[in-house]
Amino acid sequence: MALVRVQNLSRVFDVSKPWLNRVIERRSKSFLKAVSEVDFEIAERSTYALVGESGSGKSTIGRMLVGLLTPTEGNVEIEGVDLAHERDAARVEAVRADIQMIFQDPYASLNPRWRVRDIIVEPVAAKGGETKGLAEKLLEQVGLSAQDAGKFPHEFSGGQRQRICIARALASEPKLIVCDEPTSALDVSVQAQVLNLMSDLKDDFGLTYLLISHDLTVVQHMADRIGVLYLGRLVEEADPDTLFDDAKHPYTQMLLEAAPRMDGFGREVVPPEGEIPNPIDPPSGCAFHPRCPIAQQICQRERPRPRSLGTTRVACHLAE
Amino acid sequence: MTDPVLSIRNLTVDIPGRYGTVRPVDGVSYDIAAGEILGVVGESGAGKSMAGNAVIGLLNRPAFISGGEIWLNGQRIDQLRGDTMRRLRGKQIGMVFQDPLTSLNPLLQVGEQLTETMLTHLDISKAEAEKRAVAALDEVGIPGAAERLNSYPHEFSGGMRQRVVIALALCAEPSLVIADEPTTALDVSVQAQIISLLRKLCRERGTAVMLITHDMGVIAEAADRVAVMYAGRLAELGPVRDVITDPSHPYTHGLMASTPLASRGKARLHQIPGAMPRLDAIPEGCAFNPRCPHARDKCRHDPRPEMGASNAACWFPLVGAEVL
Numbered sequence: 001m002a003l004v005r006v007q008n009l010s011r012v013f014d015v016s017k018p019w020l021n022r023v024i025e026r027r028s029k030s031f032l033k034a035v036s037e038v039d040f041e042i043a044e045r046s047t048y049a050l051v052g053e054s055g056s057g058k059s060t061i062g063r064m065l066v067g068l069l070t071p072t073e074g075n076v077e078i079e080g081v082d083l084a085h086e087r088d089a090a091r092v093e094a095v096r097a098d099i100q101m102i103f104q105d106p107y108a109s110l111n112p113r114w115r116v117r118d119i120i121v122e123p124v125a126a127k128g129g130e131t132k133g134l135a136e137k138l139l140e141q142v143g144l145s146a147q148d149a150g151k152f153p154h155e156f157s158g159g160q161r162q163r164i165c166i167a168r169a170l171a172s173e174p175k176l177i178v179c180d181e182p183t184s185a186l187d188v189s190v191q192a193q194v195l196n197l198m199s200d201l202k203d204d205f206g207l208t209y210l211l212i213s214h215d216l217t218v219v220q221h222m223a224d225r226i227g228v229l230y231l232g233r234l235v236e237e238a239d240p241d242t243l244f245d246d247a248k249h250p251y252t253q254m255l256l257e258a259a260p261r262m263d264g265f266g267r268e269v270v271p272p273e274g275e276i277p278n279p280i281d282p283p284s285g286c287a288f289h290p291r292c293p294i295a296q297q298i299c300q301r302e303r304p305r306p307r308s309l310g311t312t313r314v315a316c317h318l319a320e
Numbered sequence: 321m322t323d324p325v326l327s328i329r330n331l332t333v334d335i336p337g338r339y340g341t342v343r344p345v346d347g348v349s350y351d352i353a354a355g356e357i358l359g360v361v362g363e364s365g366a367g368k369s370m371a372g373n374a375v376i377g378l379l380n381r382p383a384f385i386s387g388g389e390i391w392l393n394g395q396r397i398d399q400l401r402g403d404t405m406r407r408l409r410g411k412q413i414g415m416v417f418q419d420p421l422t423s424l425n426p427l428l429q430v431g432e433q434l435t436e437t438m439l440t441h442l443d444i445s446k447a448e449a450e451k452r453a454v455a456a457l458d459e460v461g462i463p464g465a466a467e468r469l470n471s472y473p474h475e476f477s478g479g480m481r482q483r484v485v486i487a488l489a490l491c492a493e494p495s496l497v498i499a500d501e502p503t504t505a506l507d508v509s510v511q512a513q514i515i516s517l518l519r520k521l522c523r524e525r526g527t528a529v530m531l532i533t534h535d536m537g538v539i540a541e542a543a544d545r546v547a548v549m550y551a552g553r554l555a556e557l558g559p560v561r562d563v564i565t566d567p568s569h570p571y572t573h574g575l576m577a578s579t580p581l582a583s584r585g586k587a588r589l590h591q592i593p594g595a596m597p598r599l600d601a602i603p604e605g606c607a608f609n610p611r612c613p614h615a616r617d618k619c620r621h622d623p624r625p626e627m628g629a630s631n632a633a634c635w636f637p638l639v640g641a642e643v644l
Contacts, residue, residue, distance in 0.1 A: 053507035157595055158364075187363035187534060187596075192578035192589040199588065214508065217537075221580035221589065258512035260537025262581045265561050267541050271513040275477055 003176060003208050004042040004065065008074035011035040011060050011232075015280065032280050034060040036232040037074070039306065042176075042225075047202065047209040049219040052229035053255075055276055058212045060232075062178045065210060066101050078176065097127070100169035104181035106161035110153040116164055117149035123172040138167040141204075142197060159190035166197065170205065180212045195222060216259050220244055228252050231279055231287040238312040248312050248319040251288045286317065294318055324351035325393060325495050325528035326375065332387035333367075333374050342599040344370045346552040347388070349627075352496070355526040357519070359543030359560065361534060361575075365596050367552040368532050372498045374398075375530070376413050377405045393495055411441040414489030414527075418501035420481035424473040430457075430484050431469030434491050441492040456487040460517060479510035483517065490521060497522075500532045515542050536579055540564055548572045551597055551607040553624070558631030566640065569632035571608045606635070614638075 016022060016029040035057040042048040050058040063069040065076055067083050075082045081095045100123070103109040110119055120138055121131035136146035142163040153161060162182065169177050182198070183191040195218065201207060213219050219226055220240050228236045228249065236249040247253045254272045261267065274291045277283055283290050289299040298317050306315040333345035345367045352358045362368045373379050375390055377400070390398040392412060400408060417423045425433055434453035438444060444452070450469070457465035460483040473481055482502065489497055499518065503511040519542055522529050531542055539546050539560065546563045548556040548571065556569040567573040576582055577590035594611045597603060603610055609619040618635050619625075630637040 053509065159595065188536070188575060189363060189578045189592040190595065192580075192591050195580070196588050196591055215580075216508070217580040255508060258509045260511070260515070260535065260541045262536055262540050262564060262576070262579060264537070264541045265564075269512050269516060269541070271516045272509040275479055275510060276507070 001044055002041040003044040003079060004048075004210070005077040006038060006040050006061070006065075006074070007077070009035055009038045009061065009064065009071050009076060010073040011057075011064060011069060012072045030280055033282070034232050034279065035064070038229075038232075038234045040227050040234065040237060042208060042210060044175075044208055045202070045206055046224040047211055047222050049211040049213060049223035049226045050229055051213060051216060051219050051226060051255075053214060053276055055231070055279055056229040057232035058214075058229050059180055061229075062101070062180050062210060062212045065176075066099050066178050067096065068101075097172055098175040100172060100174040100177045102162070102165050102169050102177060102179045102182050104184050106158055106165055106185065107153075109165055110161060112153055114152075115149070116151055116153065116156075119153070119164065120149070120168045120171055123168065127172070129172075134171060135167070138170055139164075141170070141201070142167045143193075157190075158186055159193060162186060162190075162194050163197065166194075166201070170201065173205070174207070176208045176210065178210045178212070181214070182211070183218060184213070184215065191218070198222070216256065228255070231276065231282050233287055234306065234315065235288065236312065236314045236316075237306070242310070242312055246312075248309055248314040249288075249316050250292045250294055250319075254291075286315075323394060324353045326352045326530070327391040328371070328375065328388070329391070330388035331371060331374060331385065331390060331398075333370055333379065333383055334386040335383045337382070340600065343386075343602075344383070344552050344599055345374060348549070348552075348554050349388075350547050350554070350557055352528040352530060354495070354528055355522060356545065357522055357529040357531055357543045359539035359546040360530060360532045360549060361536065361539055361546060362549035363534060363575075363596055365551075365599070366549040368549050369500055370552075371549070372500055372530060372532050375496075376409055376415055376498055378415075407441070410437065411492050412494050412496060414492070414494040414497040416482075416485050416489050416497065416499040416502045418504050420478065420485045420505070421473065423485050424481065424488075426473055429470050429472055430476075430488075434469075434488060437488060438491050452491065456491045457484070459521070460484070460487045460490075461513070462487075478506055479513060482506060482510075482514055486514070486517065486521070490525075490527070493525075494527065496528045496530070498530045498532070501534070502531070503538060504533070504535070511538070518542065536564065536576060537581070548575070551602050552599070553607055554627065554633055555608070556632040556634075557627065562631065567632075568630045568637035568639075569608075569634045570612045570614050570638060572632070573638055574611075606633075 011034050013032045013034055015032045052058045064071050070084050078095050081091050086092050117135040120135040124131050135149045139146055139148055144163055183194050211222055223240055225239055226243050227234050230251050236252045247256055258272050285301050286299045286304050289295040304315045304317045306313045329349050331345055331348045334341050334343055348371055360368045374385055385398050389396055431453050435449040438449040454465045462468055462483055503514050543560045546560045547554055550571050556563055556572045564576055574592040592611055605622055606619045606624050609615040614636055625633050625635045627633045
């Protein structure tokens, strides 16, 4: 059963200059469409990964899922409740308690003036729950020791801090955890420890993850299903083996080809052409067409709808 | 074989402090030949950037070079001070930092930054400098180079900015380029462009490149040889293929095996227990011994192992421990 259902999700940011500047410079308002008509579902107890380069809208989607941003259009349903439009506050509250988030920077996401115990139990304490001994239990579950509860965040290394963030996310016994680049700030060996911990906890607690990452290797290792984003649009969705062995969308193919490989000694990569276009003024039709090696006329005119090819869903006119 | 462009011998950097002196770089030796890319890898705190900064004379006080020698093109440079060092640094060493936005002056047009560098270090006229600035931007693949001379850094995208930084590093025709995490702030597709650019320039001009990074994939694709650092010491040094596919040092092996790439199809990633020691608490003997699965008494008590006939600074180097 799907725990999360995202339908036709869009988010527009107003990036206009202040009105006085607009009047003087005779400019109109400008808008940035960070996420555009995205659909996907996350099955219960699975890991869904969103990959994409910077500006592809992956973090915006994550923030809309946890309710830090409201969707401009479309909806996010979690356990059948549409958080942005549901009127019944009690139902919203109940679902909210099932969602937690882990952020990228473990240095910025822990309050330096709070003791680790207070940080970890905060999600429970805020709702008036019982917190005695909770922090100690969680610290041991994430591989730290119970004595660490009395310390401050600065006494820990980056990897240990990320464990504290994970403990905090687990405190309210959530079903869904949105992990926004959880290991990007960590070294490889520490990354391995944190990813292993996340896999273990998923099994122990029956968690569902939305993993947001730009690192294809991490995604390949962790995900059950992967969505590839380009300029706020979902261009391809598949399970890891299919995606990495047989990518359908030209953008995914380019991304996989460009990613450095450990066995790519002296590999001559033909580097991809161009860069991500300005999202304020995205190309017409398929957003990838100016960089696409197989683009045809239809790609400039019409935006491709996602369609199924085997188990893959791909938004491309020409993929086969 | 010709003499190496850069030769570091037993380099040691100390940082004195109130509670004693710590040693972020401890007895590191390596050479880089013309046209060669040496990858320097390690986790944060391994001393890889500190070694690079020592070469270019950019150590922040109180850090200082407390031992060893640095030779650049047959000239000893670790004792140079002030103006002499500044001239040599600008002329013979180019530097590319991680964040292209902070390494360009936001108030100057990029053309001005390029010509200023060339006029300071090369004996050429202003007109000639401008001509070369266009050529330099053109060479790093910036479209419409002549028009872009008058642009400010904020008008470029991240990838283009890093190209400008590379053009800037190369415009005085240095014999050595130190690239410290040049692609870490960039997206995958732009990273591939920058790596391929660095390789092309290195090949065509015979520039020696020290590529400092924590990304094994980048090292595998770009470097000819690789130096692995751990706790300020060199753990392993050798041709890139040997080090990555058949590492001799247990740390290198752990590092390679813990990348998600090497564990494709496995449920769990390989894990190195523990964390890199703090600089004020580096273990006795081999610095890696508390985390090493093969550690024996000798590793704990004997003085630290030297780089031997194998590529690794290890008493019991691994044989045939394949990763990929």
